[in-house]
Amino acid sequence: MNKSDTSKSVWWNWENSETEIRSSFSRIKKSKLKINYIPPVLAIAAYGVFLSYLFPFRATVSLWVFKFVELLQITKVLKLSLLTDKRLYDYTALFVISYIAFAFFLDLIRFLKKNLFQTFITEENRLAVTKWGFLGKETIRWNPDQTGLQIHHKSGWFRSLLGLEKLSFRIHINEAENSVLAESPYFFSKSNSDFLSSVFRSV
Structure with a gap:
């Protein structure tokens, strides 16, 4: 597969993509989630x-x-x-x-x-979430590959068209309970392929 094909590879085909594509995405050092300001x-x-x-x-x-x-x-x-x-x-x-x-x-x-005062950034093998409030900011960092982490992606044709996609990061505690680490602002997947690829990268 040539370089042009690699650049067109989209994040939702991540698990099915070839090894050289996955390795190229794994070299992404830092990527920021571009949020949708319309909502x-x-x-x-x-x-x-x-x-x-x-x-x-x-x-x-x-x-x-x-x-x-x-x-x-x-x-x-x-x-x-x-x-x-x-x-x-x-x-x-x-x-x-x-x-x-x-x-x-x-x-x-x-x-x-x-949906506005949060920043999602991938830093090599870590995900950093910064939240702003009246008393300052709060930053959470963790490895998206850690055991027990569930990443929920709210997607679909309607959401992708209007930029209403969301990511939710949860730690699975038991069958009846999940602890929510963070929930992203609304975003367009098309403008966040690098960020999504780094989050859903192959371990």
């Missing part, structure tokens, strides 16, 4: 649209809270002027809306941490 950008945009519709909704929430208090006849029982003050319900609605917005913001942060 994080879409998530941020969706959150912005969500907020733009959520906060104007606070007037309706204020009215609902007031009607609920009236339905329970709390104003007639307690007879407090505060309970008939519109500002009380406006502030209550603002608190409810802000709480919902903050809850979705935490979900957005978790999504971005998994």
Whole structure:
């Protein structure tokens, strides 16, 4: 097989490829996973649209809270002027809306941490995963060939077309439990052939 054929060899044919192809890939010293930035950008945009519709909704929430208090006849029982003050319900609605917005913001942060603030690099026979957070960064290194490691690749035609492929690295503990070491951001396999080849290399 000539050099041009070797360069076209794709990682999913790794186990079936010839020895000289595998040895050429095993000489890759360092390769970085090129992530797909579209899902994080879409998530941020969706959150912005969500907020733009959520906060104007606070007037309706204020009215609902007031009607609920009236339905329970709390104003007639307690007879407090505060309970008939519109500002009380406006502030209550603002608190409810802000709480919902903050809850979705935490979900957005978790999504971005998994799909934007992670770096996957192969360094010779090691895989290094760096995660960034508010307090700094955390780096995990291990050998992908170690015993008990399971590498789950979420692929398929639809995922590969949209760049929604993922890698999940797990240590098999028993039949009912796996310990997740890391989960990659979304990526396109076509632009990560070197990285995937180094991860799925022949032992």
